Ligand SMILES: Nc1ncnc2c1ncn2[C@@H]1O[C@H](COP(=O)(O)OP(=O)(O)OP(=O)(O)O)[C@@H](O)[C@H]1O
């Protein structure tokens with residue numbers, strides 16, 4: 001049990017009359033990579049946000065290692081500082097250079113001295129291949145570069161867990177590769193990751209387990225090859241067939257809608 | 258020291274400008290600048306606070322700040338000035354004309370500045386706050402280190418307008434006997450009946466100030482500009 005990094009138990013969330021999450025449970029062990037996929041509007045983003053309580057779940061519990069994130073009196077800022085969150089649209093801080101984006105959490109949240117923060121930030125920029133862009137502002141970077149800086153910003157905090165919410169779906173197809181390469185390398189380095197993504201190639205190469213969600217529930221989960229070759233549920237089969245066709249056809253999934 | 262009193266008057270057609278006015282107008286100008294600077298500073302501090310409360314505050318903090326803005330934008334500036342200068346003494350608060358002017362103008366501009374600050378804060382995409390919170394920043398830390406640095410850059414152009422407006426509106430302080438640029442001009446004109454010359458000169462001084470302040474603030478705006486943040490920077494964003 002000690003190597004469980006994340007445990008999600010029976011999460012529920014509704015917006016008005018719409019039930020977006022209807023009892024989602026799963027666990028992630030240290031070094032595991034779980035890829036969540038499912039149709040649009042299924043609650044994948046909501047699930048990730050509920051894990052760090054950026055969105056407040058209505059019911060259910062979340063543990064990060066032995067801290068109950070949903071517990072009373074938990075230091076949420078501290079929990080969030082130890083969970084990396086990568087957004088679909090990057091959300092780099094517009095007024096800060098790449099270096100300052102990566103450094104600001106170390107300076108303001110972790111309160112590290114400036115020289116140490118700078119060293120760590122430069123290491124992380126190096127890791128995503130963007131040390132030479134340290135002085136660039138987000139608007140001066142391509143989408144792929146912005147997303148790599150956003151990953152470096154999350155990594156700099158030395159997170160126990162990384163959450164990715166469709167990190168490549170806002171990117172032009174020719175820019176997704178550089179981001180997926182960084183993520184694949186991260187997975188190889190043993191990072192614990194939960195990734196919402198429809199990138200079939202990444203899922204096959206890096207995921208230990210796929211989680212197929214629909215209608216606010218987990219429909220099916222299992223190792224990627226098992227799910228791709230013999231899905232148990234007809235909806236899973238249908239969905240995976242569709243995204244695989246798109247993937248092999250070279251089309252970006254965002255064209256699906 | 259320049260012997261202003263001994264200089265020859267400047268004649269332009271039928272107009273006659275007396276250099277002896279200048280030292281007096283200079284003192285009035287100083288008062289105008291002091292009042293403008295102080296009320297703008299008071300208004301900036303209070304206005305920023307009100308804006309943050311209106312955007313992030315809840316309950317009484319939210320509606321008290323909204324009420325404040327509504328009141329000071331919905332009543333004439335001169336009425337506000339008279340309330341401070343003539344009204345407060347009946348509660349035992351007696352302020353000098355200078356202090357009354359700074360207070361009334363400052364409270365008034367705070368309401369307008371609050372609206373500009375609020376607009377700028379709300380123009381910052383939601384994702385910025387979300388990313389800041391995801392990093393482990395408290396709401397207040399995120400406002401200070403992520404939202405406001407961006408909002409303050411966006412607010413410079415409308416804020417410049419407000420500064421210029423206050424410089425001009427400050428001329429109403431002569432109603433409470435303060436000898437600012439306008440009050441001084443009125444006194445000089447009353448003593449020599451050279452209304453046209455005196456007020457023309459004063460108008461030119463105001464105009465010069467406005468031009469200078471605008472240029473200064475445009476420079477500030479350029480200095481703090483960041484690609485991708487307001488001010489025609491969108492065009493730079495994609496290259
Ligand atoms: N803040 C909100 N207020 C109201 N409804 C919301 C809110 N956020 C999400 N929803 C609704 O909840 C549902 C699930 O949204 P969510 O973004 O979690 O889906 P998703 O699986 O991430 O979809 P996508 O693949 O399009 O990103 C959607 O129907 C959405 O309209």
Ligand SMILES: [Mg+2]
Pocket residue numbers: 044045046165166
């Ligand atoms: Mg989503």
